[in-house]
Amino acid sequence: MDTIIEFKNVMKRFGEQTVLDGVTFAVERGEILAVVGPSGTGKSVTLKHIVGLLEPDAGEIVTVTPRIGYLFQSGALLAWLTVAENVALPLRETTDLSDAEIDRKVEAALASVELTGAAEKYPSEISGGMLKRAGLARAIVRDVDVVLYDEPTSGLDPVTSGKIHQLIVRLNRERGITSVLVTHDLPRALKIATRILLLKDGKAVVCLSPKEFVKSSEPEVKAFLAAMKGEVL
Amino acid sequence: MNALNEILSSVGRTGLVLVRALRYFPSVLCRSDARHDLLRQLYATGVRTLPVLTVVSFFTGMILALQVGLELRRFNQEIYLGAAVMLTLIREMAPFSCGICLAACVGSAIAAELGTMKVNDEIDALKVMGIPPARFLVAPRVLALVLMAPLLAFYCCILGTIGGGLVGNTQLGVDFSQYMTSAMSMAGEKDLFVGLLKALVFGLAIGVVSAKEGLDTSRGATGVGKATQRSVIVSFLSILVFGYMITRMCYR
Ligand SMILES: Nc1ncnc2c1ncn2[C@@H]1O[C@H](COP(=O)(O)OP(=O)(O)OP(=O)(O)O)[C@@H](O)[C@H]1O
Ligand SMILES: [Mg+2]
Numbered sequence: 406m407d408t409i410i411e412f413k414n415v416m417k418r419f420g421e422q423t424v425l426d427g428v429t430f431a432v433e434r435g436e437i438l439a440v441v442g443p444s445g446t447g448k449s450v451t452l453k454h455i456v457g458l459l460e461p462d463a464g465e466i467v468t469v470t471p472r473i474g475y476l477f478q479s480g481a482l483l484a485w486l487t488v489a490e491n492v493a494l495p496l497r498e499t500t501d502l503s504d505a506e507i508d509r510k511v512e513a514a515l516a517s518v519e520l521t522g523a524a525e526k527y528p529s530e531i532s533g534g535m536l537k538r539a540g541l542a543r544a545i546v547r548d549v550d551v552v553l554y555d556e557p558t559s560g561l562d563p564v565t566s567g568k569i570h571q572l573i574v575r576l577n578r579e580r581g582i583t584s585v586l587v588t589h590d591l592p593r594a595l596k597i598a599t600r601i602l603l604l605k606d607g608k609a610v611v612c613l614s615p616k617e618f619v620k621s622s623e624p625e626v627k628a629f630l631a632a633m634k635g636e637v638l
Numbered sequence: 639m640n641a642l643n644e645i646l647s648s649v650g651r652t653g654l655v656l657v658r659a660l661r662y663f664p665s666v667l668c669r670s671d672a673r674h675d676l677l678r679q680l681y682a683t684g685v686r687t688l689p690v691l692t693v694v695s696f697f698t699g700m701i702l703a704l705q706v707g708l709e710l711r712r713f714n715q716e717i718y719l720g721a722a723v724m725l726t727l728i729r730e731m732a733p734f735s736c737g738i739c740l741a742a743c744v745g746s747a748i749a750a751e752l753g754t755m756k757v758n759d760e761i762d763a764l765k766v767m768g769i770p771p772a773r774f775l776v777a778p779r780v781l782a783l784v785l786m787a788p789l790l791a792f793y794c795c796i797l798g799t800i801g802g803g804l805v806g807n808t809q810l811g812v813d814f815s816q817y818m819t820s821a822m823s824m825a826g827e828k829d830l831f832v833g834l835l836k837a838l839v840f841g842l843a844i845g846v847v848s849a850k851e852g853l854d855t856s857r858g859a860t861g862v863g864k865a866t867q868r869s870v871i872v873s874f875l876s877i878l879v880f881g882y883m884i885t886r887m888c889y890r
Contacts, residue, residue: 499768
């Protein structure tokens with residue numbers, strides 16, 4: 406298979422606290438890799454290492470492509486720009502495309518996240534789910550090979566969550582975008598992911614297909630599944 | 639030892655913000671989008687400062703005229719009132735008052751704005767998109783302060799002189815036109831130049847310090863508040879230290 410991102414024994418410490426303690430895994434081109442694990446185990450830290458926002462203290466990270474989009478948990482839109490201007494920002498600031506070309510791409514990106522109607526609104530005027538979709542439009546407006554999603558559905562109602570998951574799948578199928586999806590929504594992750602990576606205590610415990618994951622005899626996985634069940638019921 | 643380390647690394651990071659901001663000054667002037675943003679920042683800088691600065695300038699001039707005028711009257715030298723007020727303003731008080739107002743009105747706002755962006759992952763988002771925050775956020779704000787500070791200091795000097803003249807006229811019986819003649823006779827080009835240079839340096843220091851505090855904001859509810867507070871404190875200290883150093887270098 407064709408590896409697009411690879412972590413080799415990555416260690417990361419913040420002061421006394423070791424967050425990543427030798428994490429090893431690979432992301433294959435075209436897959437949807439769901440990253441799950443208890444809160445505070447370093448899932449967001451892992452994503453930040455992929456794009457170089459954080460540097461590992463030891464180990465190595467290989468990324469084959471620089472074209473990576475990142476959907477932050479809050480959407481992270483700039484408050485003084487409209488949704489359309491926010492989405493246009495990466496094109497305006499880092500490419501020489503003409504205004505017409507930029508407008509066309511922005512429109513297409515907004516259409517793909519069903520936000521055409523909110524193009525002229527400011528971030529403070531739209532809902533949380535719309536913010537995340539706008540953030541996603543901004544992440545995919547450039548030609549990207551990979552999109553990293555940091556909890557794209559946390560704090561959203563089930564219907565909106567479902568829509569966002571459909572969007573992730575559609576981008577994956579139609580544009581071949583490799584996805585790394587950090588989520589707390591295990592049932593949905595099991596449905597759409599090609600593989601599930603369980604992070605716990607700074608280690609990548611297992612990386613298995615959804616079917617293998619639910620049947621795994623690994624005690625850590627069993628414990629995690631049991632805990633998730635408890636949470637759902 | 640830890641405190642010393644802390645201070646040194648803080649100074650180092652401030653230096654880094656300064657160098658990066660300076661490096662992107664040309665690109666702020668060259669790119670049309672960035673020029674728009676610069677205009678926005680210039681406008682914001684002026685609008686945020688003018689109301690307070692107007693009051694501060696007027697009162698500074700009035701207080702100066704009263705203090706100096708009462709002493710001059712003892713020696714029957716009221717004719718020098720204009721010169722004394724103008725010189726004090728242009729050399730020291732105008733850049734100083736202007737710096738204080740900028741730190742309180744604009745620096746604090748920059749720290750709060752960048753700090754909020756940091757906490758909301760917006761700074762990280764810019765980095766991921768390949769847009770350096772130093773170019774996109776810091777350079778236009780710092781440049782706006784650098785350009786506006788001398789203008790505002792000049793404004794402060796004029797207004798303060800007028801305020802002093804009014805006090806001289808009403809409280810000390812100094813003729814206004816005589817006051818103005820005296821004011822214009824003494825201050826030289828050097829005084830003007832050094833005064834405006836001071837304001838410019840203050841503007842640069844306030845911008846860089848506030849941007850640094852904003853970008854260094856830590857997460858949590860008090861992060862932005864602390865960053866804002868620190869930006870004002872460090873700006874005040876820089877104004878005093880740089881003010882002394884420039885005076886020491888230019889007048890001996
Ligand atoms: N910049 C940082 N400086 C210091 N500590 C940090 C930093 N970023 C993360 N941490 C710490 O690293 C640990 C892992 O954080 P991370 O945000 O990756 O957790 P997470 O797995 O994403 O959790 P959640 O599901 O709650 O988002 C936390 O204990 C956090 O306090
Ligand atoms: Mg997280």
